[in-house]
Amino acid sequence: MRILIVDDEPQITRVLRASLQSNGHEVTVAQDGMSALERFMKVQPELVITDLAMPGMDGIELTREIRARSQVPIIVLSVRNQDESKVAALDEGADDYITKPFSIQELLARVRVQSRRLVASVEPQESSIELGDFHIDVERRRVLVRDVEVHLTPKEFDLMLYFVRNADRVLTHKSLLRTVWGAAGADQPEYLRVLVAQLRKKIEPDAGRGGEPQYILSEPWVGYRLSPRPANPDETRRDEADPDSAIFTKS
DSSP states (O other), X not given: OEEXXXXXXXXXXXXXXHHHHHTTOEEEXXXXXXXXXXXXXXXXXXXXXXXXXXXXXXXXXXXXXXXXXXXXXXXXXXXXXXXXXXXXXXXXXXXXXXXXSEEHHHHHXXXXXXXXHHHTOOOTTOXXXXXXXXXXXXXXXXXXXXXXXXXXXXXXXXXXXXXXXXTTSOEEHHHHHHHHHOGXXXXXXXXXXXXXXXXXXXXOTTGGGTOOOSSEEEETTTEEEEOSSOOOTTTTOOOTTOGGGEEOOOO
């Protein structure tokens, strides 16, 4: 996979480049938004990993500029006190985020997820969608989970369809509200909480036994993410036993 890394810290870009290249990826590096945009147009990467805080064009503006040109997956890197910037980047079209400090294994897991999305991407015009444990008959508005039909209300179906079309992507509360209820619902987060709870009861394998959600995963303070197969909590778990694998923020 061709990957563009954008970060103004040489130490971070060196570690990311070495780790990604050792896993078979072709890596290009830029240290600011303007040069990243130039390299993006030249290299046509299949994935962009960008920091948010950079001089000149920051990660949010870079995301906006890239999204105006391409649907390439974008992962943003942010420090813990950048929640508003993180949400803003996701609203501009970023697909995922990683909070610093993070482990190399976590980064590689997120890259694998985006790689799978490229291979299994679905066009919105398709009349039916097969993805993981889900089959969506768009024309008949029918949903099968693990080959069992579940009966959804019109709003539940609209939400489910949007999730499936954006599987493995972080979807902000605002984007979900606008998609299902339109502009008038953008300031009604309680609508979304209720609808997600209803949908989880119908599609989650352990919903009746109080188990943790396996498909519709919460991203605290940000939104939700759909995993098309039961989530593996070990895949993105930080390797805290290996402190040398972590990439830390600026001091």
